[in-house]
Amino acid sequence: MPLMNDVKWVDTLSFRLGVLGALVADRYAADLTAHDLKPKHVGLLSALDVAPGASQLEIAKLMRVAPSLVVTLADHLESTGAVERLRDPADRRRQLLYLTDRGRELLAWCTDRALVLDAELTAGLTPDQAAALGAAFDRLAAAHGLPVRGRTRRDPT
Amino acid sequence: MPLMNDVKWVDTLSFRLGVLGALVADRYAADLTAHDLKPKHVGLLSALDVAPGASQLEIAKLMRVAPSLVVTLADHLESTGAVERLRDPADRRRQLLYLTDRGRELLAWCTDRALVLDAELTAGLTPDQAAALGAAFDRLAAAHGLPVRGRTRRDPT
DNA sequence: TATTGTTATACTCTATAACTATA
């Protein structure tokens, strides 16, 4: 008998990535309820941080969600003063979205919470494991079309 | 101004874990449609592989889902001959679940597909990055109560 | 009366389709 390599489903990276992803998403969503937000709201704030003044349709493409969802998300964020809607004077069909100061504050808070979660997640890892995890995810994010934002230019050379 | 460390939300591990987890789950779910399965069906097959003859309630706890969901999952898998239901003679309220040969075949196929996905995911990583990712996920899985099955003993020393 | 499984119902998230207003 050929020493069957008895890999279990639960040992696959795919399974673990799926489950841990859902777990993290749930925990993060729970954090966000403190500000009456859902993860997709943060997605919109973050998109506007990258692309201020984008139209709702542009945001929908960026976030890869249906335009109708952007309406709902923007409605809520507008009602709490986190984003502003401005009609494009050149094409009055378009709603241009902008972060307000409040929106920027909110996004900073959300980012901070994510970093706290990051720290909790990696608490059981050795520093080099954590670094390796980060590096691997940089690659994965790039390889799978996630927004890999040019981060703050510390080294403009 | 103190060189603000302008970490973007999309650069956090939490965001990436959430998004990549969802992405992987979606791709895997797409694979499974070939056998008219959903990820939770595989979860049930896998649970029965670990705990043959478990009752539905026990499975629900193991899978951390509602008992009513186990009914639906088992209904479907029973109808396709992947699992068997046997009334516990000692307590006729309990339905004991078992994998059939067909179920074992199916689980093996599902595991294989997951391994293929794993390979695709890590294709862009260097071998040591892939290894580091695996090690980090071993830790994360253990730390967050995922089933960490004693894997095949290759090195029993 | 308590528990297992089942069925009925409801809720969340999100997409698709229908509609309004601009172009």
Next chain:
DNA sequence: TATAGTTATAGAGTATAACAATA
């Protein structure tokens, strides 16, 4: 007529609640 946004509707997935059978 085509497009941006909006509103209405529908579907997937899963939980909670009500119920039936057995203990």
